[in-house]
Amino acid sequence: MRDNLLIGYVVMDVLFVTTGALLIIFALMTEAEMAKELTAETVVQDLLLAMCPLNAAIGNAVLVFITFLLSVPAIVMPGTRGWLKVHGYMTVVCALFTMILGLSIWFETLETRKNLSNIWNKQKPEVQSLLQVQLNCCGYMNSTSPPFVVDATCPNGLVAAARVGCVSPYSTIANNFLDRIFTGAFGIVGIDVALVLATAMLLKDRKEKQRYRAIDEKNSGGGF
Template sequence: MARDNILLTYVLVDLLFVVTGGLLLIFALTTQSEVTQTPTANNVARNLLLNMCPLSAAIGNAVVVFITFLISVPAMVMPMTRGWLKFHGYMTVVCALFTMIIGLDIWFDTLKTRKNLSDIWNIQPATTQSLLQQTLNCCGYANSTSPPFVVDSTCPNALVAAAQVGCVTPFSKYANNFLDVVFTGAFGIVGVDVALILATAMLLKDRKEKERYRFIDEKSGQGAF
């Protein structure tokens, strides 16, 4: 019964593993679709940040996850095989490293948020900068004059704009909170990968013991019964 539980645990964690691959793929494809939409006050800040995420790498990661899951199928249906199980374990390590690199890349971006946001701000057209001003209730980037603010309903003139904060502070706060959620999700997926690696190691040990006992039985002549 205990050994059946080991296999059941492996199967359940493996199913959770492939679900994380599906979530990665859905997130990446949905994000790619959203960032191409016409910016509005409701989505402009979020989409600019999502566009910073390594979406192509996330899609590639999801594909590797699906391939790794397919490798696990022979390991599940062939109760004595260890070769497929070892191969699956190695591929799971690759998936974990892949996802961790993506998460670390996003985390490193949060360490240089102001520089990244400055670069993003400077390449945006005036219409997008205006949407950011309206969304974040600010004028200009560092302040109303550096660079100059865009005239809109939030910043109708220089006097009103001078009384508002620059967009760098609220934009940085929003970006850090948003990206924290994204890279925390990536590290959560790594946690699932680690759980699958441990489950694979347990199943490998179990099958190795079974093989040893079977070999002993064969040597003692009991294998014929």
């Protein structure tokens, strides 16, 4: 007889481990991208990616994989509940871990200008020039605060004064980018919660089956 609850649990478990794979792929691809030389086309994205907690994302992915492995005994041994409970608790831990990551990125969006100012000030003039070229701006707040970097986009003070500071276009891009990141993190939490619910339903089903089995065994024994 087909166990629909078990099938639903397995489907959610596969989706769960897929989120772990996506996390580690994102982190490794980001690290590889950041290792490349900065260009005008990639400088904005690379500096924003550097704001993401990549090591924590890798740690979260590893925890997801370990949690998935704990579900294997629960799947291959239909009568067990112990492994299922452990897997459920570990899934909750993964959900909390991912939620903390998402919240940390969300908090970044609340202080975008401050954080981007720190990033700008840490960059060499060459990188600041790449940002000016890509965003068609001069200086951070404006052409004089801090002073702009002389390049093709900002060749002199007169041209620089006519352009906006980089903070406005940079903040817009940063907020849109980080919004997608933390929304993705909260989406993963949603899958974790769905798996926890599937685990709880399967636990209840197995508990009832064990109770009925015990009743049947008692009744069978009483007939002798």
